Amino acid sequence: MTPVTTEKEFVCSVCGTPSTHTILAVNEPPQGVPDLDLRPDLPHRNYLRYWVMECPCCGYCNSMLDVPADFSRDYVESDEYKNASGLSGQNQTADRMIRKALGCVKNHSYKEAVQSYLYASWLFDDDNNDASASACRRAAVRIYDEHPAAFRGDDNFKVLMADMIRRSGDFQRVVREYEGKAFRSQLMTAIAFFEVQLASREDKAAHRADEVPGVTAK
Numbered sequence: 168m169t170p171v172t173t174e175k176e177f178v179c180s181v182c183g184t185p186s187t188h189t190i191l192a193v194n195e196p197p198q199g200v201p202d203l204d205l206r207p208d209l210p211h212r213n214y215l216r217y218w219v220m221e222c223p224c225c226g227y228c229n230s231m232l233d234v235p236a237d238f239s240r241d242y243v244e245s246d247e248y249k250n251a252s253g254l255s256g257q258n259q260t261a262d263r264m265i266r267k268a269l270g271c272v273k274n275h276s277y278k279e280a281v282q283s284y285l286y287a288s289w290l291f292d293d294d295n296n297d298a299s300a301s302a303c304r305r306a307a308v309r310i311y312d313e314h315p316a317a318f319r320g321d322d323n324f325k326v327l328m329a330d331m332i333r334r335s336g337d338f339q340r341v342v343r344e345y346e347g348k349a350f351r352s353q354l355m356t357a358i359a360f361f362e363v364q365l366a367s368r369e370d371k372a373a374h375r376a377d378e379v380p381g382v383t384a385k
């Protein structure tokens with residue numbers, strides 16, 4: 168599967184420098200059944216590198232560089248940002264995703280920050296880099312814990328968290344928080360039930376959505 172791409176210029180909202188980036192011209196939906204955290208199949212995961220861009224001048228990372236930032240160039244040049252919270256130098260796209268997540272937290276875009284850490288964890292999963300994948304999932308869970316108001320009432324994120332908590336290795340928390348829990352949607356309740364089953368047997372692996380009892384592949 169070859170993505171259809173095009174070139175486009177963006178002006179960095181942090182430093183004002185224009186630069187040209189390759190973006191997806193057509194957003195092809197994934198074909199197969201996703202994992203429990205909605206991770207798409209491998210061909211589609213190759214698109215991840217088009218979901219984040221980096222300013223060649225200041226290092227600001229976001230889905231699009233002209234997205235306004237609620238922080239100054241000082242933060243983009245801080246050690247935390249440049250080092251991607253200590254996870255830099257292992258996977259270039261994951262680096263950018265983590266820096267995007269850090270910026271999203273500064274921008275109070277907490278759901279987007281969790282998504283960016285999730286994407287970074289997928290990239291590390293494909294590198295068989297379990298330590299960094301788990302670190303990204305733990306960072307996402309921390310954002311979720313520290314900003315409960317941003318996620319209140321959102322069952323999709325609540326159930327996504329069960330997967331991120333389990334896959335970061337905190338099996339007891341999944342059992343403690345999700346056992347017997349009902350959600351508005353039967354599908355979400357079924358996924359949460361399955362997450363508790365997996366956590367009970369300390370299963371840290373990725374599982375596909377069609378493994379959930381009662382859910383069939385499309």
Ligand SMILES: [Zn+2]
Binds near residue numbers: 179226
């Ligand atoms: Zn810049």
